[in-house]
Amino acid sequence: MGCLDDGHFAVEIENGVSIGHDGVLLGNEGGGVIEDAVKILLDGLGEDVNREGLRKTPLRVAKALREGTRGYRQKVKDIVQGALFPEAGLENRVGYAGGTGGLVIVRDLDLFSYCESCLLPFQVKCHVGYVPSGERVVGLSKLSRVTDVFAKRLQEPQRLADEVCSALHQGIKPAGVATILQCTHIHFPDIESVFLDSNHQGWVKVLVSSGSGVFENKTADVWDDFFSLLKFRGIDMDKIHFREPSDQCWCPSQSGKVSSKIGPVSPVMITAVASIIKSLGEDPLREELIGTPSRFVKWLMNFQNSNFDMKLNGFLCGGSVNEEVNFNNKKISSELNIPFWSQCEHHLLPFHGVTHIGYLMSDGFNPIGKPLLQSIVHFYGFKLQVQERLTRQIAETLSPLLGGDVIVVVEASHTCMISRGIEKFGSSTATIAVLGRFSTDPIARASFLQSIPSPTLSGQQ
């Protein structure tokens, strides 16, 4: 496996529909291995692999992974060749332009890649440019396409930048190539630390660059031109610290903190993840990948099927209410923007965002506090979930504690909406559950909904 000779795109299509020319290959080779491995992982999480929501999850995960790592089966040569166009330079004057020396930049390409340290997708905003040489330019979309070939592999930001740079240099043979990547990696708290660290930052961000030819020297003037062209698009390089080669690995899974609640990691699950990596065409013994199966399993175990009491323990106390809206003789109390982290049971991919909770109470009565609300949200978040069920479960659990009139809104970004061939980067999902008076009284609903401010999802690019 590994490299096929053709450059076909395998677009994710779920539910048994074929995924393009190499669909057969997927079904017979890589796909089967991944599906079996995913069944082992689900079993290790204490899940019933035959329940309705999970039954096709192994198939869906296999297809998503094959699609997300299609770069292993693509060749830059096929993309760039035939998209090189002769373009006259400036022959009779002193200067650079056209096919000779005039900088060409494509900015703000949204991509995603897979972190080789933990197997989670990470987002990439890519800026790529080159200085033409030999009166030859490349079709602009090819800068995006070539970047995507290397993004769709197990990656690390600096290597991704270097590989794109080097591939474009070889393909276009320009005076130089420059790449700047703004990478954003999801940073889940584990189920233990989430209760201790209320200011947990949901993202890790790094900025990396790579340059060839005239860009090889990081202090070359041509880099100033490049930065200027980014700057007046609102990207201020002066304010950003570029990552140094000596900096620690960026992946949060490398920080080493593991919840003591998780216990020893199952060797069977680790072997299953290693078999997935191998079936993608990678070498699980490559230095950077050796610890990956173990890190992935440790992370996954945050979402194991577990019981309620363990987590609510110690949090059953009252507290102050953040927001109040007068509503007839009662007040709408609300707790807005409670962060949550969860794992989509259809694709084994993270989704995360905020929960807004409202409830109707007689004047002054306030039975529970923010910590309890938070722990209920976290309890239902840290498992294999779908957003609709998460919303309902939070509402149903709160209802007896809060007098029955409850509204819950969950807003989330789903990793499965940016990976898997969907690639809807800016999209977000909202779900509502309404109980008691909120289900019958549109004015009560509207009063609560209007009290929600307009933030962007925290840390979102």
Place this chain on the structure above:
Amino acid sequence: MGCLDDGHFAVEIENGVSIGHDGVLLGNEGGGVIEDAVKILLDGLGEDVNREGLRKTPLRVAKALREGTRGYRQKVKDIVQGALFPEAGLENRVGYAGGTGGLVIVRDLDLFSYCESCLLPFQVKCHVGYVPSGERVVGLSKLSRVTDVFAKRLQEPQRLADEVCSALHQGIKPAGVATILQCTHIHFPDIESVFLDSNHQGWVKVLVSSGSGVFENKTADVWDDFFSLLKFRGIDMDKIHFREPSDQCWCPSQSGKVSSKIGPVSPVMITAVASIIKSLGEDPLREELIGTPSRFVKWLMNFQNSNFDMKLNGFLCGGSVNEEVNFNNKKISSELNIPFWSQCEHHLLPFHGVTHIGYLMSDGFNPIGKPLLQSIVHFYGFKLQVQERLTRQIAETLSPLLGGDVIVVVEASHTCMISRGIEKFGSSTATIAVLGRFSTDPIARASFLQSIPSPTLSGQQ
């Protein structure tokens, strides 16, 4: 042709690489017809269809059009079936949630579609939601996928909203479906009016909605919930005028103004465009499509190969300089944000943006005015182009008029970067040409580049 039974995605890949399972079909049936038609159009524009940049344009256009209208060959049933999941509702309480009655919304889906009035792509920001019923929810990504099936056809905003709404209603069988589309259509001036209307708005925008079931009544309370969920994502529906059925067709090509310079439209070209529409599986005699070939050709003729004198006529006068930056004993004069419109010769798709021009002059000397700069930009814009060449040609033309020290920056959004399977919605391209002192003096370059403010491309979503 028309509807195939499978739902395969045909992803655009250029330069002779196959495009998926129906690649053969493309080559033998639809593709050949479109390629022949595109050759006729290029010929009608006075172009040499064998010159290097255009040689593969017919093939590229055929593939892009087939990819951009793949919705004709997809079935919603294949996408939704098997992605319906049982999800318990709230059985023992008064309320709505989970699989029963709790609103589910996906916001900010970026798509593009093709305008049936003029065949140009238009951008769509889609918000779609439904109220589950029967304890059944649909995979979130399917809302995006089904929308895309109808977007990838020749469309009109209201029909697109209605078709998506109706297809999701049939597929999910929910209590109701709601769609809101923010559509943005490029609005080119023609080569005549661009000189007269310096405030030309580059976009036409409309907002449409459609609702089924509980959303059928536009004043239903559930619409308020829907709007609230959009509002706190920064989308303020109160400020937006929804399009009424009685409103005029939104497509700017329907306004009827045609440059007198273009002359009678070639029947051969019109027949060629009609054959393209037919080969996509559409009926060129459908009422809304009857005038489309003629409108497309009229628009295309703005980009015919033409001579210089005609356009510069009347504009060779001096004028004031907008910006000045002191630079040693000379001054860098600059004219920033001159809009331009052009047509990508590789894909016959529009690109547009702004040009920044800087030149070095002795104190007080100012040979030409903004009108001349604008007409030179427009002259090189209104033809089949590539951005690199456009930048160089503007610089070369200005050099003898401005004393030889010239810098030109072109910033553009390329329609070919959002359609054709690339779909990089936020991306933009920048090119530089430098002549004389600007090519040798990095401080001069930096002084000019730093003087460019940070606008977003005008009118951009």
